[in-house]
Amino acid sequence: MEKQETQPKEWSQKSWEILSKVRQNSPLIQCITNFVSMDLAANTLLAAGSSPAMLHSIDEIPDFTPQIAALYINVGTLTASSFPAMKSAAEIAVKNGKPWVFDPVAAGCSGFRLRACLDLLLLKPTVVRGNGSEIIALSRASFGDTKGADSVHESMDALEAAKSLALRTGAVVAVTGAVDIVTDGQQVIGARNGVQMLQKITATGCSVTALIAAFVAADPSHAFEATVAALSVFGIAGELGMQDAKGPASLRVNLIDSLYGIDQESIIQHAKISSLS
Template sequence: MENSPINSEQNQEQTHPKWSNTSWEFLSKVRQKSPLIQCITNYVSMDLAANTLLAAGASPAMLHSIDEIPDFTPQIDALYINVGTLSSTVLPAMKSAAELAVSIGKPWVFDPVAAGASSFRLRACLDLLSLKPTVVRGNGSEIIALSRASFGATKGADSKHESMDALDAAKSLAQATGAVVAVTGAVDIITDGKQVIGAHNGIQMLQKITATGCSVTALIAAFVAIDPTHAFEATAAALSVFGIAGELGMLSAKGPASLRANLIDSLYGLDEASIHQYSKISPLA
């Protein structure tokens, strides 16, 4: 999510048409079906995550109470769990929702924010990981911490590693868990433990807006809700679409605040021609 502004010639060289077609198909179906996405996410990201889902055409439900999960979670199309503002009071609700989603065959997507920051946080993340998420999306440091099951010095929710530094860890984690693993950074890496692709869309200034990583994970949940059997393709498509929205939003932004608004507007108005023109998804060696 940290690449250069739009360069259409480069985009056309890097992207196979099947990927831009896939990205447009997923976005179109989200708009048509408006999947219901339950978000148990952090307090910082709720607003932007909900508005990202709405702009894409999905229906967000920011429902955290464990008392509501037995009645509500069976109605959802996908579950999104984010541990950014983790506490011992909300963790049982996260586990309960994930267990229920898996038991009824609904996909769930996991964002292990700052997984290596403390032993409590790491243990919680590993416990959630054992509940078989469909997709895990994190930065390089988070994915490495999960893969090694270890914690240490961190920069909080920021990554001390580039996404490519975590390639082997991502593949190992995918193989161990059966989840699709996405590592966001200068190149967004997506792997199922065998195949690996990179989504090259995005701009560096997205790092200056809190909760963009959380929001793209929510978007992944909406795309996966459309077709859980193709979670690998859905994840790549969501990352590319979000990155393109950022690139287009940056064209008229004056800084992080206006980019935040433009990002939502660009995602809402994104059309097929723009996805075909600007999508950058390619295999990684």
Template sequence: MQDQITPGNLLRTMRANPPLVQCITNFVAMNIAANVMLAAGASPAMVHAEEEAGEFAAISGALTINIGTLSAGWLRGMLKAAQSANNAGKPWVLDPVAHYATAFRRDAITRLLELKPTIIRGNASEIIALAGGTSRGQGVDSRDAVEQAEDSALQLAEKHSCVVAVTGVTDFVTDGQKAKRIAGGSPLMPQVTALGCSLTCLVGAFAAVAPDDPFHATITALTVFAVAGQQAGAAAEGPGSFSWRFLDALAALTPETLDHDARISAA
């Protein structure tokens, strides 16, 4: 990456002017996602009601949509928010949680994709299935390796003209033309509820900071998680202590440390 768009510089920019991010996420994720956003330096708003979701999206720096605990009312709010974000020229991020599991979810994700997300973030199984492939996913759990989803991510990015991030042991990010891998994190991260959902919200925060460069915004969010996760995992005794250590690591992370410890490579 060029010097002016290193993860450290984007983190510094975000903290200097914390972006307001509308996070339509699931019941399980709301608390941890809000805490992650605050620790990293962003300003979360968990606004999902259909009566106000569209109006709020227009005043937010970015929107994130996670279909984890989907309902008919929430879906109407999501659709209104995504359309409003588009009308206002704001970036929005789609997290297609277990979109393949039921007919209701499959219909919902089709309608949301029609509204052209700026960024899609999911696990390998979700991305493979979203591209029309056969995944081994079960519910919200990924049973596929990130490497197996890279071609699917490229196809999705090209088809929908968006950035696609596949997260796992080593993350993969592409805009259909270029791609990067991000290493780091901790094996304890999948044992803490909703960290992936929280990452989607953080991707939205950096997209708000760099709306014209969603590729590097996404890389930065994933790098923040990778570095903070590695730091927290080195001292944690298990998933419980990892959870609070991760929040502390996010809050203590400096732009200089982020750039120094980033493990980003060309794909």
């Protein structure tokens, strides 16, 4: 039987329902993330109603990872010594049936980083979220065409790369930018929420990936829908936060406040989610 597509109006309702589940269940999210994003990612998860734990020692992963609702791995400040803990956590998450979400920061910067990301992809992430350059680097398994943690590509430039990465890995793949794209290799959904100023705050990408982990934890059998919902809700929080922001620093504060206070009416009114298939 053909999979029934969620219609545009239903997407906003679904987004609200998944956020409500996050608020009700407060899923525990283990984050192994970079030093830059620790604060914003943890505060994003708390504002949305989930419970972050930035535990990254390989020594406590065997005890702790089986207790979590979802795992978030981000390679932003990757080193040879931090990599084994990421692999171990992903392996234990998979073994325990926990979803895990991957942010391949700056995947195309170096051979070392690219190989590490390709290794992690073999451990079957539930969702991969990157900017355009990161998803293109992973899909082509090549490095060089990027600018550190920032993208030199529009998200739409990475559409075919995202589809083929999704088909190759079995993950839901999300690419952020002016249009946030989500694909499983067949279906493609675009979420047009957010403001350009979000790019002027470091780690907003890392934080929206953390939020995806919380949404997937709240609705693990609908990882695709949860990914779309997290991207749209974060983008709407950015739009609301921008209304009285003076620049990136006040937007950063307002973003967290807006995410904390967002209600059903704001989501239904502002969500811009549609099929790009």
